[in-house]
Amino acid sequence: MNTPEQSQLGKASAYVDQYDASLLFPIPRAGKRAEIGVTGASPFFGADIWTAYELSWLNTRGKPQVALVHFTIPCESVNIVESKSFKLYLNSYNNTRFTDAAEVLARLRADINEAVWRGGVVQSSVGVKMIGPELFDREPIYELDGLSLDRLDVECTRYQPAPDLLTAATEEPPVTEVLVSNLLKSNCLVTGQPDWGSVQISYTGPQINQEGLLQYLVSFRNHNEFHEQCVERIFMDLWTRCKPLKLTVYARYTRRGGLDINPFRTSHPQALPLNTRTARQ
Known part of the structure; x- marks a missing residue:
């Protein structure tokens, strides 16, 4: 293996x-x-x-x-x-x-x-x-649609994945939201070289606390893992901690070596997004 x-x-x-x-x-x-x-x-x-x-x-x-x-x-x-x-x-x-x-x-x-x-x-x-x-x-250039989490003025002190930062209003009626951030950064699993990305989170379910979600995404900053693995980790942390009825996580990472990788994970069957790059890509 x-x-x-x-x-x-x-x-x-x-x-x-x-x-x-x-x-x-x-x-x-x-x-x-x-x-x-x-x-x-x-x-x-x-x-x-x-x-x-x-x-x-x-x-x-x-x-x-x-x-x-x-x-x-x-x-x-x-x-x-x-x-x-x-x-x-x-x-x-x-x-x-x-x-x-x-x-x-x-x-x-x-x-x-x-x-x-x-x-x-x-x-x-x-x-x-x-x-x-x-x-x-x-070949068009589009930014990910959604409400920007980056507008929030939050204090960030944790730079390894911290799923305990994720909370949701489970006692309130479910909502449907699309949230985006350009602040996703992780590092190559082997070399530690930086990987820069944007992420879109679409869900239906208990409303996710947006400040905690942004802090959670920032917490990947010093984490060493491949792109695909980071997106699956984000999906599973949201799925298990926030209990959405539906969830989609889509990240677009900037290119390295002439390649960009854009993992898409969803809880329910749907069409894949069009492969349209962001300005940073």
Whole structure:
């Protein structure tokens, strides 16, 4: 079983420029999920929505081609793909000749699908959408909708996840709210390098104390965990402590190494959000 410490994170890496699917490094989701109390059927649905900004390959005449790629990785998949390995894998396309963009897209889908379902039964395919240069100007920039928690003037003193900060008015009628913050920051599980993000929390249920929620989100500031794991931790802390009837947590992290990762977790089936980047992305 792969562990984060066995990956190329924090290590000097040779940049292979010939196609090599073996560079992908899957890490099982199960271990971190057990830490937050998810050991059987998961209480959430969703996906990890990735954007690759630095994909290039050669056509049959050796002329470079470029594209953006959106990946949708089901959260039910057995593994995440460690992001540096993803970047190294994409770099391996740089000096490889392909017949056309369709061949590249097929390789991407097959390789990522194999990596995230390795060790388990494939339940659904990874989504891959390639965007050519002629469509780059149609890629919009939107901020997450919702009431900003960042307007609150709160004192913040805790910088490791503190779920005890979360409270809800369980004695009052349920409400429906969408709350957002740009103050989410965590660190890479292995290297400790900062990961910056924005988060949107949509719920129906007892009204969540907004000051405590903002302090809780800030408490991730010195926490070392991958993006997907942070979002699942936030979801489970809200789910168990605030008892919402419905809950969705969606985070958009700024890119590193030409990749951004945007985990989406929801308690109820619904359409995935459009992969539209924020200004910081």
